[in-house]
Amino acid sequence: MDWQQAWDQLGQRGYRKTQQRMIVVKEVFAGGCLQGAEEILSRCREKDGGISMPTVYRTLDMLVDAGLVRRVNLGLGRTWFEPGGPDDDHHHHLVCEQCGKREKIALCPLGIVENEAKRSGFKVRELHFEAVGLCRSCAAKERKK
Amino acid sequence: MDWQQAWDQLGQRGYRKTQQRMIVVKEVFAGGCLQGAEEILSRCREKDGGISMPTVYRTLDMLVDAGLVRRVNLGLGRTWFEPGGPDDDHHHHLVCEQCGKREKIALCPLGIVENEAKRSGFKVRELHFEAVGLCRSCAAKERKK
DNA sequence: TTGTAAATGAAAATCATTTACAAGTAGGTG
DNA sequence: CACCTACTTGTAAATGATTTTCATTTACAA
Known part of the structure; x- marks a missing residue:
């Protein structure tokens, strides 16, 4: 799945299509596995301008809810994210x-x-x-x- | 293993046998599985008087190091502890x-x-x-x- | 174009856990 | 037993990831 498909799915779920969300979705799907929130934030800022940490977390939450991104916990006090649903090739x-x-x-x-x-x-x-x-x-x- | 055996093991490892540590060891071994640090602290205070949170964590650390207690992570932003070594019937x-x-x-x-x-x-x-x-x-x- | 519910960013709040540090204590030594 | 010293303690403050608050802005249906 590429970011545009994920983006469509969010739309179908009734989420509004904001600039910031699109940036985050793009970046998460451009990244590999085990991306940290901090890392996602800085990549968003580098390439696309203003985004805040709360927005990153909020967007990640909705992606996880929608089954488009997995939340991975390694028990090291931080959370990682990666594109893909729970049933994909996780x-x-x-x-x-x-x-x-x-x-x-x-x-x-x-x-x-x-x-x-x-x-x-x-x-x-x-x-x-x-x-x-x-x-x-x-x-x-x-x-x- | 009961708390006294664990207590001896700590002694053999060169840890000093302080009042506070004994209280924590007793309580952890009296509890079941998946005990939170907060819960352990309050049980210690109820039954035995003054103990501080850092001491609870420090004692738990040494118990885990000594292989007497397991640290369990459920990825829910908190850590649980339970008596038993990593190789026991975990x-x-x-x-x-x-x-x-x-x-x-x-x-x-x-x-x-x-x-x-x-x-x-x-x-x-x-x-x-x-x-x-x-x-x-x-x-x-x-x-x- | 407009109204409104949803979304945003900045700053502050949370919450579990850890650290700094001054004061207290276990346990070996003389 | 008295003393020394390294190890422990508690208080208070620090940490660090994540979340909430709230005033401002924006998407989008009407």
Whole structure:
């Protein structure tokens, strides 16, 4: 999905088509995975002029609500965003607690979780699934100490 | 493990045995799973008198470091703690985003994640794995709207 | 063009968590 | 036991991401 399709979807949901929102939507869809709000803000400002942080957050909220963007939580006190719905090819990460490097991991337990959840009538909306640890090079450095 | 064993372990690690730390350790081990720092603080104050928030956090940090308590992140802007080491019978949760109810889930993908991670030399230390969604009763209410 | 509900930015508020620092204390030493 | 000193404590302030408030502006239906 490109930003224009997302933009149309927002329109269909009754959101007003403002200049600022368009800028944010464009930038989020231009970026890759795991974009921070701060980073999105500065890219918006660089390329397109005035945008405020609250507007970035508000637009991200509506994109997540609309199922156009995923909110990713790595348990490190910050939130990341990436284009794509919850059912798209979402993926998870190995996060190095030393250097912050993030590696994609192919594995996703969403299916089995949904099955398990179904038993108690629980409806899964978001899956937080990230492994924190040490990447190869940081693990090597650690061993030298 | 009961609180006294944990207490001994802290001693063996060279931590000083202060009144305040003992109170916190007692309370954390008296509580169940997913205790918030705020909740731990107030229980400590109720039963044992003066303790400050920084001391609670500092003690929790050392318990986690010592592998006696787990830090659980549900991606909801807060951190939970529960007695038990990372390798004990740790478990994961279904978290209702509406009413906050948390159900244990038997499933744990730690093994397969470790395998997957090993391929790139990544050493897993902590697994964040929680599903957020709607519990049966909140899902029912949602449908009525 | 106009009215109005929705959206905006600046500044302030939140809220969990952490830090700085002065005052207090555990626990080894003589 | 008295003393020393590094480790701990509590208070108050800092932090940092995110959210709210509110006066001003804007999209868009009529």
